[in-house]
Amino acid sequence: MSRGMSRRSVLATAAAASVAAVGSLATATTAHAAPPTLPDGTSKDKVLVVGIDGLRHDVIAAASAPHLKAMMANGTYGTSLLYANPMAATSSGPGWSTISTGVWPDKHGVKDNSFAGKNYTRYPGFLARLAQVRPQLSTYAAVDWKPLDAQGTVTAGADAKLVLDGDRDGYTGHDATIAADTESILRNQNPDVVFAYLGQVDIVGHNLGAASAQYRQAIDVIDGYLGRLLAAIKARPTYATERWTVIVATDHGHTNAGGHGGSTIEERRTFVLAQGPGIAAGATPGDTRLVDVAATVFKQLGIAPDPAWGLDGKPIQERSTDPFEALYPALAGRVDETGIPAGVLGWTHTAPSGWSVINSAMGTGGVAEWRGWSFATDEFWSRSQRDQSRELNVRSRGIFAVADSDEWDDKASSGPFDSTLVTPAYAVGGKSTVTLDFTTLYRQEGSQSARVLASWNGGTPTLVRSYTSDVISQPQSLGLSVPAGATSVSFRFHYTGANNWYWVIDGVKITAS
Template identity: 40%
Template sequence: MRARRKVATGFAILTIALPSPAYASAANADIGDIPEGTSARKVMLIDIDGVRWDKLKQVDTPNIDALASAGQIGPSYIHGTDVARTDSGPGHSNILTGTWPDKHRVKDNSFSGNNLDSYPDVLSRLETAKPELSTFSILDWQPINENIIGSPDAKMRQSTEGGARASDRRSTDTVVEALSRHNPDVGYVYFHEPDEMGHDVGSSSPEYLSAIEHVDAQIGRIVDAVKARDSYPEEDWLFLATTDHGFSYDEHGTNRHRTREVWTLAAGGDIPVTRTATRQWRQVDIPPTVFKHLGITPNPSWGWDGVPIGTASRDPFDTLKSSLRKAVDEPAKPDNLLGFTKYMPSGWSVEEKTPAVGVTEYRGWSLMTGQFWATSQSDQGRESFFRGRDVIAVADADEWNDKGDPVSDGKRLDSTLLSPWQNVQPGMSIKVSYLSHYRQVDRDADPQKAQLVLRFDDGTKSVLWSRKSSSGDAFDISKSESFSARIPAGVEKVRVGWRMYDAANNFYWAFDDPRITVA
């Protein structure tokens, strides 16, 4: 495969971050501080700094390939710059805390103003939840130790002497020794060289590709050390690998597609063996996956944003994944990225009043992947719907108007996405929850209105939420929304409508994972 930064075996985590202190104790542990483990289920988390997904697929990585063949690997995307730069600090914080930047508040590599005390790393969570587990970490990028990783049993610091390649090799030596002489339950290892080469000579250089291949060789040494353990036949290892960010030539931190595109690998344990990822597994899925493998139930108060890798989707929109098609009026997408569809899930429908003009993909509500949408126009906030995953619903009046300027002729987008009918009785309660990403600007010439509305079978309706651009600018970034109402007398059925209307060349509304509960 081609290296892109992050591989995991058993349960070891490798993470690479960029400098800037702000957290806890210094890392001065020795390998002798690793206590004897107590679990037959074990984890190796491998965090590789700055490995592009497209480059990972180009290079020779037999060890990553072997892990992928025993589990699954695939691309996903990180937050946009409206919430944090696409830097190592936020990326590693996502991976290790299981939360997005709007919670842990790591905005860049300075770590200033962070909220990591409220959202500790996965190793610290394990030490609290099950202190008898043996945990260790090894890395050379000190901001991770100083800011993110709190209190594993052995928190080790690797020297940077000789550069990242030498440092990565020594980190691997440490992991191999830990696996050979001790009995750890969870390990985290960070590899630095791809990021160093990306910055020094660019992510399209031979040196960058070679760095990925070198990290793959280190991963192979770790896997071999796991399999060489006398106790290996009785053990159940989970391997996780990922990266903190991509690259656009020699930089990151922006909203560019290759910078936001990351990847995740999982193998072993109960991970379904499909080789290609069954969903867009996110950085924040790492901690829940670790806990599930170890048989520990996370506390809901921790506020984790991820799900265990392998979790089946309950989102009706995701059932249309196989119906996604290539761009029609939109410019060609990177790697022929899929896609969009006008089909809706069973029982769902669109009440379309938008004139049959403008950009086809955005003529009223459509289903599409978040990255298909984000690549339509960068730096306008579309990239920041980080809680939406796989297939999402989008109504985007700004993009719709990009073909032929129908707004100049007085035309408006007016589209309502309707849920299936729900059988109800008067006095019952209905709850509607979903993930929402909404933006409007106060611009007289280009209005925009939106509603969440209940439609009853007697012809009446009830508005649960509404917005209009004349009330002022609004940008609701990747929010979890929930609304409840009582069913009135004389009603036997109800459906939910997400309506965008009287919308000119303003902005957009996207939502995902709608859930409707009647009680």
Template identity: 45%
Template sequence: MRKHAVAASAAAVLLGISGVCAGSAANATPTGAPVPTDAPRTPKTLVIGVDGASFDVLEQAETPSIHALQQGGLTATSNLPASPMAPTVSGAGWSTIATGVWPDKHRVTDNNFTNPNYAQFPDYLTRIEQAAPQRSTFVVGTWGPISTTVFGSAVDERVQGKNDADTTAKAVERLSTGNPDDVFVHLDEVDGAGHSTGSSSAAYRAALKTADQQIAKIVGAVEQRPDYANEDWLIVVTADHGHTPTGGHGGASRLERKTFVIAKGAEFAAGSTRDDVRIADIAPTVLAHDGIARKTDWELDGEAVNDIVPDDFDALRPKLRGAVDEKGLVGITGWTNEAPEGWTVDNSKMPTGGSTEFRGWTFMTDDFFSNAELGQHRENNVRSRNVFAVADSDEWDDVSPKSSRNFDSTLVTPEYPLNGAATVDISFVSDYAVDDPQGAGVRVSFDEASGLQPQKLVDYPANGTRANPVNQVEHFSYELPRDAKGRLPKSIRLNFSYSGINSAFWAIDQVRVSQPDAPTPDPAAIAVSAPSVAAGSAVTVTGTGFAPGEQLALELHSTPVSLGTATADASGTLSQRVTIPASAPAGAHTLVAKRADGSEVAIPLAITAAPGTGANGSTGSGANGTAAGNGTAAGGSVGSGANGANGATAAGAGTDAQGTAGAKGDGLAVTGASDPAGIVILGAALLALAGVGIAFGTGRARRTAA
């Protein structure tokens, strides 16, 4: 679509520059000498956008400066969305480059900027001004909306060039005499040539050559800055859309949708290429280079390039194949039905036949998937990267003759181990389109030992229009179920199931499963209902901090004597009544809870003699009759007698040197066997033992989900 009297502006990619562009006027050694210092170099960025530049033509054109940037840094190609998200026009393309979000968020779908959402999704220079107002920002562009609309009023300086030569001169002057930190330059005349003569023309290639010479001057101005050696430049070159061979853009063809990011900087390896970088990543990459922390509530679609993490599907790229039944995709290598390691595809309910490339869940690139049949919304799968998974009942059934058979396939993830936390975080890119009735959903299944049945994570609508009802990164915080004993599962899998009869499709990518740190349990401990108990009597043992359902052996030490077992409940607590053997000797003991791993949790327990026993464990009587009181001898016996000669207790309790108590026959309480002066009070010496538990070896390992 032609804009005003000039072509649409091209998006520039940020790049950190460290060398001189071949063919540049800046082949001289930079004048700024390194300053010996431990101080970091100042981060600076330059993004140059070449409007309407077709990458396939640019690669073959005489563009040495751009090729030098490629050789010194990163090259990545990708595709734009198409209608209904947005046609391939400059307003949409530049807005994606500037904001880091796709048109369904920034809402620029034409060159009139009818309903932009820049308030929520401002350009990256505005975000820089908000986060680091001391930085100097500068925009110059040949197409008017670049400096008046796409980049907002918060930018320090916004200038419009009369033509690309004037735009270049203004950029060179500002870089040479000023001290800008973040610069965006837009060159427009390649797009004009594309509109006039098409991307296959000599005039188009000549326009690319001119733009390359202008880029050389701009990059040369950077390299000749007096303090260049102490600056950390990121330089990016990009485009907002391509062109058809005969001229024009706005449609969904491969040549119109293909764009690129060329970036040179310290963060990129020389001569590197990537298949997972898109133009929405330019803004986040600039912000990261400047050290500006990305905020979650910005809701950016793009990622800083070095923050993009390949997923399991991307490992399939070396295994991609050429078309078999999809005759319109001959020459494109971009699909496989081989699942990644650990993943499985259940096609047990799939009929035979249909398109080989789309039978059940298969794995594809955007070039293959989106070009299978244009105009059916596959072009809008912009949040997937590199290789992704596809279930497409429409394209599978579009073989001659059509059979209207039921597509039914399930994609199953690897097993993700869990760490003991009660929740799990699940995310994945989901692009789901509906035509005729179909079904799609995600189920969570658990390790077999847990005995838990699969549970629903999400279901998608079965009816609707092909307009994508879901095209986003899904995020779920999922609360894990527990079994009947309160135990959490040890692992999960995700099951992506899709069925439909010649309906539409579902594409997923970047499946991530993670967990918060498992809560650190309180140390296991036990307590007893009384610090002292008589032999033959019962005591209640309670405990906390154990694993749900954990079984423990209860023992009396020092010489171990079994007291039975106890089982912790769902909260890790226990309560068990145990009986102390009647034969247990009086004195200080330890009650122990022995765990399955051999570790022990213990607490002191005092044991007294069983009631009614004498010095030798028997009951006796004195010469002068039976006393009314009880007393305990050092040997743990209880006796009775008029004089307490055998340690008997009379009406008033007292203890002699051997631990006996007695009373005279007349019932008057005295202490001692026969000499009151020999009295020593032992009373409740054993009762002073505290009921505090002591834990042994309770540490447990923790695993984090993949």
């Protein structure tokens, strides 16, 4: 949660006291009615989603966290980075909306904790979607950040819910209550889908910082709750005949000093961790995104999403077929980008097999990493310069191609930035149409140009599409008629600039019919 609102008005001294008392509070619960009675479940495929607010994944290693670490060993653990403004703040409203709906903020409309502009009617949360398409499922949600209920972000569509007020009463006791009630329901009832939200890690992050010992201690408390939920599932008398998937995710990170909402790497850190049928053990894919939670829930329940839902996510076990993903072994550390930590391996000029880069018209000098088309990760490229919309490259996954004349010109150079990325030749003989699909992030400035061209049978490239205005991380689909006598086609992405902006290409797919 971002605490410009009521959620983070807790005093640092109170947070410190609550964490110091964690040994007793980890098992204490706030007085309330008994857990609700859910409808009897109807599915052998079952899903538990545990949402931990403000858990910076790179701090988990320094905590004890045995249950999180066991899930990493037994499941798939994908880390990634969030957007930043102007798409949305790295706050809880946008983060949990992204997790729940399976789409990015430019679709669900939530940009901050005011929830102004929310579009849950068009993009409902996964529990609300399940109520529409599989109403016979038994579903439960428990939250102690009240907006997740009041705004309809998470609890909408649930058969039963527990809503507590951590802002008013404190999150330590309410998290314990959520853990106890969810444990009881998992052990003694027959739910099909459960969402349990836990907020105290974020509170400690706000008040004491992600670098504090208390933050690591709070992670251990929540990890203990996770362990109890996992044990409750395994203790079910029908466990042997059920197929359980457990997903853990967070909505944003934290600075070392405490706080989030901005564009630093630490604030943008998120992860999705899942174990269950069909999910590889010990996998750490580079192409996971926060939008993948909802898609994974649907996949594990045997539900094929309707394309009309407009999901941006994919199941966590499905790997990208993008040719750029083969470049991980070639990734290198910084050369001229001295502001990027030396240990971050995230760029290369090596093109995938069959691809090429033409730099014959490229100027000399400049920043080595960005001389002509490069291939990079979000972790590396978005560190090159904050707050210039590189953080908005949300629909790229893993490794992508980027031509960045702005960063290239940050070191002495002469001549223009003029570079062409060339695909392999694809067979189109006997076909009538060919379609080029890709995702792009493009920022226009001045006289720069960005053109897509097609070369039939190796001939002179012809223009397919020019970009003359910003395109902020959107899928593109360009259809062409196959000329008479054409047996092959290759495409070119030609970018020119002079200390202007950049062009990102990812997810290239070519089909002929």
